[in-house]
Amino acid sequence: MTKYIVQGGTPLFGEVEISGAKNAAVAIIPAALLVDGVCRIENIPQISDVTLCLKILENLGANIRSMNRHTVEIDCRHIHSTRTNYDLARRIRASYYLIGALLGRFGQAEVAMPGGCNFGGVRPIDQHVKGFTTLGAKVTVEGGFIRAATETGRLKGANVYLDVVSVGATMNIMMAAVMAEGITVIESAAKEPHIVDLANFLNSMGANIRGAGTDTIKIHGVERLTGGSYAIIPDQIEAGTYMAAVAATGGQVLVKNIIPKHMDCITAKLVEMGVEVEENEDTLLVRRSGKLQRTNVKTLPYPGFPTDMQPQITAVLTLAEGTSLVTESVWSSRYRYVDELKRMGAKIQVDDKTAVVEGVEYLTGAPIQASDLRAGAALVIAALAAKGRSEITQVHYIERGYEDIVSKLQALGADIQSVEEPDINLEANVG
Ligand SMILES: CC(=O)N[C@H]1[C@@H](OP(=O)(O)OP(=O)(O)OC[C@H]2O[C@@H](n3ccc(=O)[nH]c3=O)[C@H](O)[C@@H]2O)O[C@H](CO)[C@@H](O)[C@@H]1O
Numbered sequence: 001m002t003k004y005i006v007q008g009g010t011p012l013f014g015e016v017e018i019s020g021a022k023n024a025a026v027a028i029i030p031a032a033l034l035v036d037g038v039c040r041i042e043n044i045p046q047i048s049d050v051t052l053c054l055k056i057l058e059n060l061g062a063n064i065r066s067m068n069r070h071t072v073e074i075d076c077r078h079i080h081s082t083r084t085n086y087d088l089a090r091r092i093r094a095s096y097y098l099i100g101a102l103l104g105r106f107g108q109a110e111v112a113m114p115g116g117c118n119f120g121g122v123r124p125i126d127q128h129v130k131g132f133t134t135l136g137a138k139v140t141v142e143g144g145f146i147r148a149a150t151e152t153g154r155l156k157g158a159n160v161y162l163d164v165v166s167v168g169a170t171m172n173i174m175m176a177a178v179m180a181e182g183i184t185v186i187e188s189a190a191k192e193p194h195i196v197d198l199a200n201f202l203n204s205m206g207a208n209i210r211g212a213g214t215d216t217i218k219i220h221g222v223e224r225l226t227g228g229s230y231a232i233i234p235d236q237i238e239a240g241t242y243m244a245a246v247a248a249t250g251g252q253v254l255v256k257n258i259i260p261k262h263m264d265c266i267t268a269k270l271v272e273m274g275v276e277v278e279e280n281e282d283t284l285l286v287r288r289s290g291k292l293q294r295t296n297v298k299t300l301p302y303p304g305f306p307t308d309m310q311p312q313i314t315a316v317l318t319l320a321e322g323t324s325l326v327t328e329s330v331w332s333s334r335y336r337y338v339d340e341l342k343r344m345g346a347k348i349q350v351d352d353k354t355a356v357v358e359g360v361e362y363l364t365g366a367p368i369q370a371s372d373l374r375a376g377a378a379l380v381i382a383a384l385a386a387k388g389r390s391e392i393t394q395v396h397y398i399e400r401g402y403e404d405i406v407s408k409l410q411a412l413g414a415d416i417q418s419v420e421e422p423d424i425n426l427e428a429n430v431g
């Protein structure tokens with residue numbers, strides 16, 4: 001079992017380089033299945049979700065060459081199966097993209113029901129299914145697999161009106177439609193930066209997608225996608241997490257390799273809280289010396305405040321002067337980390353979708369456990385700011401989405417170590 005040991009209370013100083021975006025990478029890698037050629041993908045983050053995505057593709061017959069730590073070449077010219085490995089696919093949320101990609105290229109797909117972060121509520125995929133069926137596929141669930149297939153081997157372009165703004169459904173339907181016959185229009189589409197990134201990737205391989213980043217996306221089906229080279233955008237949420245860490249601990253950090261526009265929704269909130277943020281071409285200088293001020297935060301689809309930053313900003317608000325309200329409006333529930341923050345002395349009351357956060361003078365280190373990826377990030381932030389020692393367990397969740405988080409924080413002066421410990425066998429101690 002790996003755990004992080006954090007001795008908190010040290011302000012962060014220095015520079016941090018942001019990696020490629022997880023939620024773009026986990027879509028673009030499956031999208032390589034649509035390409036009848038070699039895709040060179042650069043700025044791939046070294047995280048466990050990416051490793052899994054690559055393994056799933058390899059099992060389907062993709063030839064994957066690692067060119068360097070952040071660049072892979074994926075050759076999907078000789079895919080031999082449209083049925084994914086059950087145990088691999090069920091472990092990540094993004095495995096749902098394999099359905100759109102396989103269906104779009106081969107007219108059929110069999111993929112395990114997706115996993116991913118468990119926020120304590122449901123994570124439906126009905127809008128994905130609605131999109132596939134509107135394009136002419138039959139979708140069933142059998143033996144834990146989602147099976148999607150067309151009668152003719154090729155989907156037919158159509159208008160898809162999403163009932164909820166869904167990142168996953170928007171990207172999945174885009175993948176399925178890229179080689180469909182005719183034109184597909186996705187209405188009420190999500191607008192996150194990774195949606196634009198996926199469209200740019202597919203267009204660079206020969207697709208014809210217009211309007212990504214707006215709520216109407218138009219896709220002219222093409223016959224074939226060929227190879228090319230593409231670099232993934234920087235991770236908005238990883239960058240936001242380091243910004244939040246500086247806000248919590250104090251100090252000054254240059255956050256490098258970012259797209260400032262993508263950060264506006266996060267920067268604006270931190271500035272309201274008294275954090276100074278200086279924007280340059282592809283960096284943000286983040287500084288906090290005075291007291292943190294209270295604010296209210298409501299998560300919304302892009303360009304609103306991202307739900308994937310909600311736990312991290314809440315961790316910062318536990319140390320702000322006054323009472324803040326945090327409202328989660330994307331997911332029905334995403335507060336499993338709150339009990340862990342309370343172990344550190346945070347004062348938070350959750351009532352349905354709203355957390356009432358009463359700022360405290362300081363947090364104290366404690367043994368705490370990550371319950372999902374961003375919950376884990378929030379605990380790291382709290383532990384860095386807290387007085388004393390924290391032990392964070394279940395850090396494999398954190399490593400799903402943060403490349404080298406321990407060494408990046410150490411380079412900023414944080415006292416954080418990753419340690420391996422044998423699992424405790426409770427049964428062996430009985431009697
Ligand atoms: C791999 C990946 O990119 N994961 C991100 C993606 O998840 P994911 O794609 O699962 O999230 P969605 O944008 O689809 O979900 C948004 C909302 O729509 C609802 N919904 C979604 C699909 C559907 O078929 N039916 C339905 O009702 C969900 O319950 C949720 O309330 O976007 C979320 C919202 O920004 C992020 O938190 C996740 O980090």
Ligand SMILES: C=C(OP(=O)(O)O)C(=O)O
Pocket residue numbers: 022023092093094115116117118308373374401
């Ligand atoms: C919830 C997240 O990821 P996933 O959808 O892959 O579980 C996330 O990135 O915060």
